[in-house]
Amino acid sequence: MAHSFTDARTLTAGQFVGGANYQELIHDPMFWTGLRNSLLYVLGVVPLLVILPLLLAMLVQRHLPGMTFFRAAFYTPVVASVVVVGLIWVWLLDDRGLINALLEGLGFGRVGFLSDPWLLLLSAMAVTVWKGLGYYMIIYLAALANVPRELHEACAVDGAGAVRRFLTVTVPAVRSTMVLVAALSSVGAFKVFSEVYLMAGPTGGPGGEDTTLVMLVQQVGTGLSGRVGYASALSVVVFALTLGLMLLVLRAQRKEDA
């Protein structure tokens, strides 16, 4: 944080420059691109990561034959290294990869998952969701185990169908868990680095269009001539925004409780 008020570089100590770094930041188009991408990432990833793992947890909740296997299998993406799964998905989504071959075989044209800036961002989001599913599924499983059976029974006696029971019993019962998942995944999504870095490359895709904020910090602040001061200013902003996001989620919950 102290560095963010200096013009330090990797090999030279910095002079105090006041708020110049922050001023430059506001006029830096890359900063706004990064902010836009990071926010889009949150908006795209968080709703999916709140809802899909809950449905998945309900799917594997019953003790039926093979369920342990399914649970373990759904958890594998979480255990695998993000670099490894990122590379696998890069192969799969490549212009000449498996998914495009399938699409072409089915009569659709090839889709430039990794060459179109917007599709690339969407693909990275898909990988993040794919990797997060198992983790949040476990959290939801723990929460679901605490839902009292009597509520379900009473609800069914009153003639409620499965969807109705889900909305009136399950969702309220796991709501605090949903807030937790929302908070965790939004912070994670806002600070996304690896997926986009792997899929878009160090420069952030075509024309740097897919750079996220943390990638920008890495681009600016590393290397022999890395601008440590400016990168520190960026980091401070990222930290403040993450904190703000967290407070926003918690505030939303408190309002619902009241």
Place this chain on the structure above:
Amino acid sequence: MSTTVQREPERRAGWAPAGRRVPRWQLLLRYLLLLAVLALTIGPFLWQLSTSLKGPGEDLYHYPPSLLPQHVTLDNYAGVAGTIPVWDFALNSSRWRSPMCSPTARARHSRVTRWPGCASRAVGVRWSYSSWRCWCRSRAS
């Protein structure tokens, strides 16, 4: 369907309407969904495994790609050890023996910390952490 049979496993978790068996089509639907998700989650890993066994001439960008390797080979695995110092990397990852424990590395480290100013801080922090671990271990033993 018997109304008295409540299977023991079903009592433990999840919920089925009391005294009623789950209809067969629901069970089928559940397993179909499970299999679909399964294909999504471990499919990419299987693809990776399949690719790793492919022989020369049918690499990643061979088009159209084939699901299963035509010429199964383990050459790729043998090639890994020959191309990169993979065992050193594995040691680094397992952290039992940091490369900083070697005498040359320690000498380099002490040279770094003698550099003046910001450079030693920028470079030294990362290096000194691993040598600090070394030092702790040598003290402990």
